[in-house]
Amino acid sequence: MENGFEPVLIGFTCNWCSYRAADLAGTSRIKYSPNVRLIRLMCSGRLDPTFVLKALASGADGVLITGCHPGECHYLEQNYKALRRVALLKRTIQQMGIDPQRVKLVWASAAEGMHLAREITKFVDEMKALGPLDWPTARLRPAHRELQKVPA
Amino acid sequence: MTQNGKPKFAMYWAAGCGGCEIAVLNIHEKILEVDANFEVVFWPVAMDAKYKDVDAMEDGEIYLTLFNGGIRNAENEHLARLLRRKSQVLVAFGSCAIEGCIPGLANLSSPEQIFEAVYRSPSTVNEDGRVPQYVTQVPEGELHLPIFYPTLRTLQDVVDVDYFIPGCPPESHQIAAVIDAVLAALSGKAELPPTGAFLGVGDSTVCDECPRQRNVKHIKQFMRIQEVEHIDPDLCLLEQGILCSGPATASGCQGKCPIAGAPCVGCYGPAVGALDQGARLMTALASVIDSKDPTEIDRILDGIVDPAGSFYRFGLARSMLRTAWVAENGR
Numbered sequence: 001m002e003n004g005f006e007p008v009l010i011g012f013t014c015n016w017c018s019y020r021a022a023d024l025a026g027t028s029r030i031k032y033s034p035n036v037r038l039i040r041l042m043c044s045g046r047l048d049p050t051f052v053l054k055a056l057a058s059g060a061d062g063v064l065i066t067g068c069h070p071g072e073c074h075y076l077e078q079n080y081k082a083l084r085r086v087a088l089l090k091r092t093i094q095q096m097g098i099d100p101q102r103v104k105l106v107w108a109s110a111a112e113g114m115h116l117a118r119e120i121t122k123f124v125d126e127m128k129a130l131g132p133l134d135w136p137t138a139r140l141r142p143a144h145r146e147l148q149k150v151p152a
Numbered sequence: 153m154t155q156n157g158k159p160k161f162a163m164y165w166a167a168g169c170g171g172c173e174i175a176v177l178n179i180h181e182k183i184l185e186v187d188a189n190f191e192v193v194f195w196p197v198a199m200d201a202k203y204k205d206v207d208a209m210e211d212g213e214i215y216l217t218l219f220n221g222g223i224r225n226a227e228n229e230h231l232a233r234l235l236r237r238k239s240q241v242l243v244a245f246g247s248c249a250i251e252g253c254i255p256g257l258a259n260l261s262s263p264e265q266i267f268e269a270v271y272r273s274p275s276t277v278n279e280d281g282r283v284p285q286y287v288t289q290v291p292e293g294e295l296h297l298p299i300f301y302p303t304l305r306t307l308q309d310v311v312d313v314d315y316f317i318p319g320c321p322p323e324s325h326q327i328a329a330v331i332d333a334v335l336a337a338l339s340g341k342a343e344l345p346p347t348g349a350f351l352g353v354g355d356s357t358v359c360d361e362c363p364r365q366r367n368v369k370h371i372k373q374f375m376r377i378q379e380v381e382h383i384d385p386d387l388c389l390l391e392q393g394i395l396c397s398g399p400a401t402a403s404g405c406q407g408k409c410p411i412a413g414a415p416c417v418g419c420y421g422p423a424v425g426a427l428d429q430g431a432r433l434m435t436a437l438a439s440v441i442d443s444k445d446p447t448e449i450d451r452i453l454d455g456i457v458d459p460a461g462s463f464y465r466f467g468l469a470r471s472m473l474r475t476a477w478v479a480e481n482g483r
Contacts, residue, residue: 050431053472070444077444084438084449091453092434095260095460096473137474 007061007127009036011120012051014044016074017109018066024113032117033124036064043067044105045078049089052103056093059138062102062127066116069107079107099130159215159338161190162206163245164235165197166221166228167255167304172246173197173220175321182328189335190216194235206234214238216334218245218317222255222469223305227298236311241334241344243351247320247419249307252469254320256304257461259469263302304469316350320419320466323405326352354403357423358416361407362398364388369440374455377415389415390440393455395462400432418466428472430463 013019019040025032041047044067052063065086067079083105090100104123108116165173177183177198186192193214194201217239223229236242247253258266270276271283288295307313317330330352336342345351354361366388375393377383383392389410390396397418398410404420422429437456443449456462464471 048431049434050426050428050472053428053431057472057474080444081439083446084441084443084453085434087446087449087453088434088438088456088459091456092430092459092463093473095458098473135473137472 005128005132007035007124007132008059009062009064009124009127010055010060011036011038011064011066012041012044012047013038014046014067014074014079015040015042017068017072018044018106018116020110021066021108021112021116024110025117026113028113030113030117032120035124035127036120043073043075043078044082045073045075047082047085049085052089053093056098056102056133056135057137059135061130061133062104062123064104064106064120064123066106066108066119069109072109098133098135101126101130102133156191158189158191160193160213161186162192162194162214162217162235162239163197164194164217164219164221164231166219166231166249166307167224168221168246168248168253170197171321172218172248175246175319175324176218176327178324179328179331180324182324182331185335186331189338203231203234206238209238211237212240214240215338216241216243218243219307220245220249220321222248222252223301223307223310224255225298225300229301229310230298232307232310241314242307242311243315243317244307244313245317246322247318247421247466250316250318250470251421251467252304252306253419253466256306256467256469257465259303259474260460263300306469309469314347315345316348317352318350318402318419318421319352319405322352323408325406326404350402352404353420355424356403358398358401358403358405358407358410358420361403361405362388362410362416363407364410367391370442371437371440371452372442373452376457383413385413395437395456397429397433397462397465399436400426400429400463418463421467429467430460430471433463434459 013022022038044065047065055063065082067082068074070079073079086103086105090103094100106119163176192199194206217235219232219235219242221228223232244250248255267283271278284297286297286299319326333342337344365386369391371393373393374395377394380392380394394415396410396415398416400423401416401418402420402423409416418429422432426432441449441452443452
């Protein structure tokens, strides 16, 4: 992009498939955009929507959630919970003024390093096209609960 | 201390519905104890008092102030700062003062949209198209209205708050318990809780206080309560497809709404440990939707007609995202 905007993205990966896919991408020397900061969870079902809200409220331009393919979850069905949570979360943040595209769910198995790298690069391109989120709370406070205190 | 030796008590009503004021009166004969132990110096709903009387007080002269309502305009903020200065103990009383409550939902709209809805919408009878003016000339002189802020903020966004008593409104038995605690502290029998504490609230969720029968939930459809033909009086409302905020909401109300057949709307705020009530509710609801098919999930979610308004009905102004309006304009 001409203006040189580099989005800050947070990625939540599951321990058993998608984190290993990212690992495989690394060991296979597959390149993907460095904009995403990956955080490993044990499972995409561990993803509390609070994590996503906090990332967006603290300055992230987008959040990527990755998990095992449907039917292949290490914990049987928890990735379906992630699927439903993300769907519900997207509806909610849209009402609050955030483009739901900024939250993306991707499935990747441990063998799909190439696929995950491609998806990450695609997400970065999408966020570059969408521009900065620049959610005002990020400028306002270091911790989300601590709005500036004004002495009386 | 007043001449009769009693500590002074004040209560103020900012941007709220007034239900909190009623709730205080609703503690029945306990109100006599308040009167017996406190000198009520400022309580616009209950007695005649002028702002200048408060102005004239020494700093810290009032012992206890219950502040209900959010900070919607310059007058609210002025009184919040004034009462903070004059009070030893300032309590954010009720959901509006703590987390914005229903008035906080206006933060989903701009001030222009709010004025449009109030003074010009089809449901408003306002044939002359009158809108309030900040300054009006009358024969007696100039009249001023307080500046309307771009967003509703909570009391703690404006001043330091000592204690929080949640609820919309706080339940009378909880208020009575807090009054007992304050009286015990005043008579030296006990100490006040640590500053910043939430008082008059349970440490669990509304579900724990709800007597309805709970099973493993498999939700195939969400419905609004008016769309349900027959509500099972003994079964969990959520299991019947009625959106209920019980799983994410702090206990303390004794489950009044679900007992009466209405779903919990979340008025006691986030349960202990939940940073964001809406997120907690999304987590809970998504877990019990019984579908693995994206199309069917979408259809089920269509039953939740107003997600942000349902999940953040009370806590929007203090939610994690706060909405852009609060964040951009609420300083």
